Amino acid sequence: MVSIKDIAKKAGVAVSTVSYALNGSDKITEETTARILAIANEMNYVPHAAARSLKKQQSHMIGIFLTDFGGHFYGDLLQGVKEGLNRKGFDLVVCSGRQSRRMIPERMIDGAIILDETFGDEELLEYASRGHKLVVLDRDLDHPNINQVLLDNKAGASLAMEYLIDQGHDKIYVVNGPKGSFDSKQRMHAVKQAVDRTPGVTFVELPGNFDKAAGEAAARRIADEYTRPAAVFCLNDEMAIGLYDYVQNNTSLIIGEHLHPIGFDNIELSRYVQPRLATIDYSMRKWGALASEQLIKLISGQPVDHERIYVTLVQGESVKTIV
Amino acid sequence: MVSIKDIAKKAGVAVSTVSYALNGSDKITEETTARILAIANEMNYVPHAAARSLKKQQSHMIGIFLTDFGGHFYGDLLQGVKEGLNRKGFDLVVCSGRQSRRMIPERMIDGAIILDETFGDEELLEYASRGHKLVVLDRDLDHPNINQVLLDNKAGASLAMEYLIDQGHDKIYVVNGPKGSFDSKQRMHAVKQAVDRTPGVTFVELPGNFDKAAGEAAARRIADEYTRPAAVFCLNDEMAIGLYDYVQNNTSLIIGEHLHPIGFDNIELSRYVQPRLATIDYSMRKWGALASEQLIKLISGQPVDHERIYVTLVQGESVKTIV
DNA sequence: TTGTACGCGTTATCAC
DNA sequence: GTGATAACGCGTACAA
Numbered sequence: 001m002v003s004i005k006d007i008a009k010k011a012g013v014a015v016s017t018v019s020y021a022l023n024g025s026d027k028i029t030e031e032t033t034a035r036i037l038a039i040a041n042e043m044n045y046v047p048h049a050a051a052r053s054l055k056k057q058q059s060h061m062i063g064i065f066l067t068d069f070g071g072h073f074y075g076d077l078l079q080g081v082k083e084g085l086n087r088k089g090f091d092l093v094v095c096s097g098r099q100s101r102r103m104i105p106e107r108m109i110d111g112a113i114i115l116d117e118t119f120g121d122e123e124l125l126e127y128a129s130r131g132h133k134l135v136v137l138d139r140d141l142d143h144p145n146i147n148q149v150l151l152d153n154k155a156g157a158s159l160a161m162e163y164l165i166d167q168g169h170d171k172i173y174v175v176n177g178p179k180g181s182f183d184s185k186q187r188m189h190a191v192k193q194a195v196d197r198t199p200g201v202t203f204v205e206l207p208g209n210f211d212k213a214a215g216e217a218a219a220r221r222i223a224d225e226y227t228r229p230a231a232v233f234c235l236n237d238e239m240a241i242g243l244y245d246y247v248q249n250n251t252s253l254i255i256g257e258h259l260h261p262i263g264f265d266n267i268e269l270s271r272y273v274q275p276r277l278a279t280i281d282y283s284m285r286k287w288g289a290l291a292s293e294q295l296i297k298l299i300s301g302q303p304v305d306h307e308r309i310y311v312t313l314v315q316g317e318s319v320k321t322i323v
Numbered sequence: 324m325v326s327i328k329d330i331a332k333k334a335g336v337a338v339s340t341v342s343y344a345l346n347g348s349d350k351i352t353e354e355t356t357a358r359i360l361a362i363a364n365e366m367n368y369v370p371h372a373a374a375r376s377l378k379k380q381q382s383h384m385i386g387i388f389l390t391d392f393g394g395h396f397y398g399d400l401l402q403g404v405k406e407g408l409n410r411k412g413f414d415l416v417v418c419s420g421r422q423s424r425r426m427i428p429e430r431m432i433d434g435a436i437i438l439d440e441t442f443g444d445e446e447l448l449e450y451a452s453r454g455h456k457l458v459v460l461d462r463d464l465d466h467p468n469i470n471q472v473l474l475d476n477k478a479g480a481s482l483a484m485e486y487l488i489d490q491g492h493d494k495i496y497v498v499n500g501p502k503g504s505f506d507s508k509q510r511m512h513a514v515k516q517a518v519d520r521t522p523g524v525t526f527v528e529l530p531g532n533f534d535k536a537a538g539e540a541a542a543r544r545i546a547d548e549y550t551r552p553a554a555v556f557c558l559n560d561e562m563a564i565g566l567y568d569y570v571q572n573n574t575s576l577i578i579g580e581h582l583h584p585i586g587f588d589n590i591e592l593s594r595y596v597q598p599r600l601a602t603i604d605y606s607m608r609k610w611g612a613l614a615s616e617q618l619i620k621l622i623s624g625q626p627v628d629h630e631r632i633y634v635t636l637v638q639g640e641s642v643k644t645i646v
Numbered sequence: 647t648t649g650t651a652c653g654c655g656t657t658a659t660c661a662c
Numbered sequence: 663g664t665g666a667t668a669a670c671g672c673g674t675a676c677a678a
Binding site for chain 3: 346
Binding site: 013014015016017020027028029032051053054055056057 | 647648649650652653654655
């Protein structure tokens with residue numbers, strides 16, 4: 001592998017001269033620079049990332065940590081992050097699983113975006129206290145080195161509940177997310193507020209886990225005890241799809257007639273299931289772009305405030321009016 | 324940031340002692356090792372990835388390069404790669420876009436898995452000739468430093484065509500993939516072979532691009548010239564979904580009656596569209612796992628042969644028998 | 647322009 | 663056998 005030393009030798013100059021020339025410093029003559037560049041090119045020189053990182057103490061890479069690679073969930077988010085980052089000359093690495101976490105303390109990345117509830121708050125605070133810069137998308141964490149870019153879960157859940165109630169529903173199941181999930185908690189909290197301020201609404205909370213299986217389990221329970229039309233607020237679309245699967249394959253109940261589900265996230269699939277799933281929408285891409293922006297500000301020492309991603313209601317034939 | 328030097332100072336030993344102890348060398352006494360480990364722990368020591376990479380000339384990270392983050396396409400593949408890698412102590416970074424390519428020559432990663440037609444063959448051969456190890460999933464490239472793990476496109480396309488023909492279809496549209504795509508070419512080649520050996524089949528090739536828009540465009544064309552029932556082999560599911568969208572929203576043609584589409588990939592969505600899309604299935608996870616295995620063998624200098632991923636037919640109500 | 651110290655961990659060599 | 667010294671990998675940046 002060719003290093004600046006080799007180039008220096010061939011060009012008959014010092015390594016520092018090569019380094020300056022390569023980095024476009026005006027300390028070096030135009031001619032010398034050109035000559036060195038030519039030689040470097042001809043020798044197929046490529047700087048060694050590790051050496052540069054070691055000296056500069058930064059890698060110009062940032063990591064995004066996801067719970068898993070599954071689901072249709074992340075495509076647009078990642079695209080948003082990547083675009084935001086590339087504009088600033090940073091590269092993105094997408095990580096998942098425990099092993100890759102060491103990239104943070106080992107300084108392989110200059111900062112991280114976290115969307116992975118399997119991280120403990122303490123672990124993240126620990127990183128932050130050691131000087132690592134983080135943007136969290138899935139929790140409320142207060143530290144100068146941590147910035148939050150959170151969904152407006154409360155608005156979303158309120159929107160969903162109000163929609164159901166406006167359509168005349170007074171029996172509402174709510175399928176919860178995972179225990180530790182911040183988004184779940186916020187959404188469920190808003191659900192309870194909505195119920196509290198609306199007399200006459202029966203509300204049943206079912207356990208869930210943000211995956212299809214949870215939606216199916218909830219559907220079974222609901223179908224088993226079915227007596228009259230009910231609305232079902234699944235705290236994400238994935239579970240709503242699971243509910244569709246179960247109801248349509250294992251019962252004679254009709255979605256949009258007996259059961260009126262609404263989801264959260266507006267994943268692509270929701271547009272394709274029959275009938276179209278009502279849900280809460282927001283821009284994944286914007287979320288990602290904003291997160292990357294905030295992280296770069298954090299890294300470059302600029303002041304940052306926490307940010308919020310706004311949501312809207314998407315109506316769907318899965319929810320019909322009760323007359 | 325605490326380095327081995329700090330630990331050495333506190334422990335009253337030389338840095339080499341610390342390094343040996345940390346790496347579990349038997350050159351150091353149990354007690355000394357224990358003491359050093361304790362101190363390192365207490366000081367929250369974490370080795371600097373860049374320094375280690377620099378010395379060892381390897382990062383224990385491997386990269387997978389994707390055309391984009393979109394589509395439901397990659398989740399399982401990535402999961403497969405990750406699992407295969409983690410077992411061997413490697414970490415995965417998922418990359419997309421031109422910028423991140425520099426990770427290869429800059430030796431930020433020890434090897435790369437390529438599923439991104441926007442790479443040129445020459446570029447990849449160039450990397451290989453410089454000693455970088457690659458596994459390609461999307462082209463036929465011969466070099467000692469390159470291993471191929473390819474889909475059995477020919478079998479898949481033959482399966483699809485035979486299925487259509489067996490159902491009595493004699494008018495078959497085929498919606499192609501992008502011009503440069505290896506998978507497209509192989510599939511289309513097999514299509515032509517199938518047509519050639521079956522007299523009486525009318526076959527029309529339509530341009531495509533593996534995205535939904537291409538499927539919609541093809542659908543428009545087919546609908547405009549519709550005279551009698553026809554089968555449509557979309558060279559991937561995404562385009563077949565686009566075709567569904569157009570046909571169901573803009574025409575009175577019925578899928579499974581007038582138009583009989585089949586896809587390729589068996590993405591999750593294909594199970595949800597109505598009627599279920601017939602398609603060609605294969606295990607994404609296995610594909611990923613195999614790719615990572617091959618790459619690690621390549622990196623560790625073991626001999627490797629090219630591999631093939633087998634495919635099966637998934638029947639669906641999108642294709643009905645012509646009587 | 648150039649010589650050189652530096653960033654940090656690894657490992658060969660050498661002395662006790 | 664134990665442990666210390668120093669060279670090394672590669673690029674950067676300060677002092678000369």
